[in-house]
Amino acid sequence: MKIAxxxxxxNIEKRVSITPEIAKKYLSNGFEVSLSKNYGVHLGxxxxxxxxxxxxxxxxxxxxxxxxxxxTQLGLPTDENLSHFxxxxxxxxxxxxxxxxxxxxxxxxxxxxxxxxxxxxRITRAxxxxxxxxxxxxxxxxxxxxxxxxxQKAIPMMMTAAGTIPAAKVLVVGAGVAGLQAIATAKRMGAxxxxxxxxxxxxxxxxxLGGKFLMVEGSxxxxxxxxxxxxxxxxxxxxxxxxxxxxxxxxxxxICTALIPGKKAPIIIKAEMIKNMQSGSVIxxxxxxxxxxxxxxxxNQIIDDNGVKIMGETNILNxxxxxxxxxxxxxVFNFITxxxxxxxxxxxxxxxxxxxxxxxxx
Numbered sequence: 001m002k003i004a005x006x007x008x009x010x011n012i013e014k015r016v017s018i019t020p021e022i023a024k025k026y027l028s029n030g031f032e033v034s035l036s037k038n039y040g041v042h043l044g045x046x047x048x049x050x051x052x053x054x055x056x057x058x059x060x061x062x063x064x065x066x067x068x069x070x071x072t073q074l075g076l077p078t079d080e081n082l083s084h085f086x087x088x089x090x091x092x093x094x095x096x097x098x099x100x101x102x103x104x105x106x107x108x109x110x111x112x113x114x115x116x117x118x119x120x121x122r123i124t125r126a127x128x129x130x131x132x133x134x135x136x137x138x139x140x141x142x143x144x145x146x147x148x149x150x151x152q153k154a155i156p157m158m159m160t161a162a163g164t165i166p167a168a169k170v171l172v173v174g175a176g177v178a179g180l181q182a183i184a185t186a187k188r189m190g191a192x193x194x195x196x197x198x199x200x201x202x203x204x205x206x207x208x209l210g211g212k213f214l215m216v217e218g219s220x221x222x223x224x225x226x227x228x229x230x231x232x233x234x235x236x237x238x239x240x241x242x243x244x245x246x247x248x249x250x251x252x253x254x255i256c257t258a259l260i261p262g263k264k265a266p267i268i269i270k271a272e273m274i275k276n277m278q279s280g281s282v283i284x285x286x287x288x289x290x291x292x293x294x295x296x297x298x299x300n301q302i303i304d305d306n307g308v309k310i311m312g313e314t315n316i317l318n319x320x321x322x323x324x325x326x327x328x329x330x331x332v333f334n335f336i337t338x339x340x341x342x343x344x345x346x347x348x349x350x351x352x353x354x355x356x357x358x359x360x361x362x
Contacts, residue, residue, distance in 0.1 A: 001345065003336070004034040004068035006061040006081060012314070014321035015328055016040050017072040017093070022329040023055050029337075030345070032056070034064050043322050065089075069347070072332050076100050087111040090339075090347060092332060094118050094131065097361055104361050113349060114361040117335060121358045128334040129355065133177045134327035138320050139286055140181030140257065144170075146316070147253050147284040148189065150302075150309055156190020167192050171251045172211070173268055173293055174258035175202035178286055182255040183211045194247065197258075198236070214247060216240050245273050254283040256293035256312075265290040271305075279307025288312025335359075 003026055005018045016039060018026070023033050034056045037047060047057055058064045065071060065084040073093035076082075082103070085091065088111060095116035097104055107114060117131045127133070148155055148168075157167040170186040172179045175197035183206060186193045193211040195202075203213040216239040248254070248269070259265055265287035274283070274296060285292045288299040289312070296303050296310050303310040317324040338355055341348040351357045 001030070001070070001340070001347070002032045002034060002068045003070045003072065004064045005039065005072050006036045006064050006077065007039050008074055009078070010042060013074050014042060014318045015074050015325045016043065016045070016321075017074060017325070017329055017332050019325055019329045020045055020049050020053060020055075021326070022333050023050060024053050025333055026336075027054050029340075029342075034058060034068060036061050036064050040325075043325060070336065072336075074328070076103065079103075082107065085110065085112050089113070090115070092117065092335065095361065108361065115335070115339075115356075115359040116361055117331065117359060119359045120335075121354050123354065126355050129331050129338070131328055131331045134331055135317055135324060136176065136178035136257075137181045138324050138327070139316050140178035140255070141185045142316050142320055143178070143255050143257075143284045143286050144182050144185040144189070146311075146319075147255060147282045150282045150311070151253055152280060153252070155186075168252040169194070169250060170253045170255065171195070171214075171247060173197075173254065173256045174287075175199070175206050175213075176257060176259075178257040179255070180205055180209060182257065183209045186253075186255075187211065191253070194251070196240070196244070196247075198240075214243060216243055240268070241270065241273070244269065245276065248273050248277050251277065252281050254281070256283065256285040256287055256297075258293050259287050259290060263290075265293055267291075267293065267295050269294040271295045274305050274308050274310070277308045281308045283308065283310040285310065285312035286316065289314050 018035060026033050035050060037057045037059055051057060061081050062084045065081060070090040075093060076095050090113045092115045095104060095114055097116055104114060120126045120130055153168060154165050155168045158165040168191045170191040170193045172182045172195040175195050179195060183193050183195055187210045194214055195206045195211045196214040203215065206213040216236060258268055283294060285294055285297045287293045288297050292312055294310055296305055297312050300313055339347055349356060
């Protein structure tokens with residue numbers, strides 16, 4: 001069984017899906033591993049490091065793809081690279097079926113089996129494969145570090161002979177995996193942390209990390225069976241806006257993480273709320289790529305609105321590519337291990353397995 005991966009467009013994606021550590025695991029499990037030349041050089045994974053453990057390197061992507069049974073990537077390959085795929089091959093990655101529906105339909109017609117890992121069910125057995133959690137953890141951490149770098153005051157409280165510097169106040173919007181890591185990171189660095197989420201179940205998690213949970217009075221638990229946030233009612237949105245508007249007046253740094261899978265990010269922080277924030281405040285919007293949680297967010301731009309900086313990037317994990325690759329590669333390895341029948345030495349697309357059934361693009 002041959003597993004392969006080709007280089008991503010490094011202007012868009014610096015992560016890789018097969019690290020040397022994971023390549024060793026594939027090889028010890030009887031797989032052959034092929035990569036395009038210079039695949040991991042930008043992360044410090046040299047060609048020699050891969051070749052020394054038995055990985056085959058090819059000069060061009062066409063050769064890598066054509067000779068493989070399974071191709072693992074981060075995003076959907078380019079049209080040129082997709083043209084090299086053939087019947088019964090397997091493509092695994094973050095394929096974003098909501099945005100790439102037409103391309104994926106064409107690949108389905110060519111009888112290529114595609115698995116999109118962001119569709120993994122939130123069940124215990126899938127935790128070791130959960131790319132959303134592993135990557136969101138790093139994104140939440142990095143968003144705090146990035147926003148603190150732009151904030152021009154000290155974060156922790158400091159008592160000096162010349163006077164006391166108050167601790168920075170941080171608000172985290174959305175207490176999912178990224179939000180909880182943002183709370184933990186900000187708290188460790190000495191900030192006073194507040195958080196809000198439509199899912200009441202997250203209150204206990206926020207408070208266990210030392211954050212103060214802000215809750216709309218009389219709110220219901222707006223959580224899907226899969227553990228994601230539901231869309232809110234107009235009445236809830238109005239109450240939430242009132243609570244946020246008052247809270248934001250005293251907040252220094254806001255980390256936005258609220259996303260609804262497959263939909264445009266909900267706009268939670270309106271322009272008029274930002275106008276009432278203190279000059280020098282910073283908003284880091286992790287939802288920027290899906291439209292943003294503020295009405296002023298522009299992806300890959302820093303907007304200055306009356307002294308409040310609002311920022312968000314296409315891919316914040318490009319600033320932590322080695323750590324992110326290590327986790328992503330392990331997630332993919334665990335997914336393939338579940339997909340591979342070790343006794344029969346072949347792939348078993350068992351649709352009675354919820355993990356396989358939910359991630360397979362039909």
